[in-house]
Amino acid sequence: MAIQKFEDIIAWKKAQDLAVEVYALFSKSKDYGFRDQICRASVSISNNIAEGFDRSSHADFKRFLYIALASCSEVKSMLYLAERLDYVNSEKATVLKDKCTETSKIITGFIKALN
Structure with a gap:
């Protein structure tokens, strides 16, 4: 069955x-630049999946899936930084990094399925 x-x-x-x-965790952060960047990157993941889905070809869709994948890596990288800056505790950072990894794997599988 097709999506x-x-x-x-x-x-x-x-x-x-x-x-x-991500929004809930960083909503009260006073580091506005960091907060804005990690929130924008997290939103970019689902937005690029949605935008790519409505493109006219599998090639276009894959391009947007790769952008979503890159945004997911950006969020994960920022979570490492947030942990080092003591913006988030290690346990919560690990949970969110694991969710990034899971999302990345699903996106990667989707890209392979479109090939």
Whole structure:
């Protein structure tokens, strides 16, 4: 059965969940530059999946999936930094980094399926 809408894509759902958690975790951060960057990157994951889904070709969709994958790596990298800066405790950082890894694996599988 083919996916009919982007809301059915598991990677999109996981990315949305990740963005909600990132926003909740950093919403009170006074490091506005850091907060803005990690929140924007987290939102970029699901937005690029959605935008790519409505493109006219598999090649376009894959390009946007690669952008989503890169945004996921950006969020993960920033979580390492957040941990080093003591913006987040190690346990929470690990949970979110694991969610980034899981989302990345799903996106990568989706890219392979489109090949």
